[in-house]
């Protein structure tokens with residue numbers, strides 16, 4: 370599982386890297402692969418670009434499942450919140466703390482929130 374912190378224009382940016390080719394995964398063209406876990410044993414999670422990297426990594430690890438990478442953040446937040454019912458509150462607390470600060474993380478959270486709201490509005494306008 371390759372999440373690294375990248376320095377970009379003075380910012381410290383968490384990014385996901387492809388476990389096959391090693392390049393960062395951007396522009397929403399990634400997946401995460403895994404084998405079904407058992408009740409007792411969690412399984413490893415791998416990241417890949419769609420296409421050749423996905424196919425090669427699937428064969429290498431004999432992975433039987435994958436999900437779109439854009440699904441990962443909300444699934445992680447859901448599991449970190451403890452109960453599914455707490456997810457909204459968990460996200461709201463995180464945004465409130467970020468929006469309440471004047472540091473760069475607050476700016477980033479505002480930007481992300483504005484993008485999410487604009488996307489939501491576009492979906493419901495059509």
Ligand SMILES: [Zn+2]
Pocket residue numbers: 387388389390391392417418422
């Ligand atoms: Zn790749």
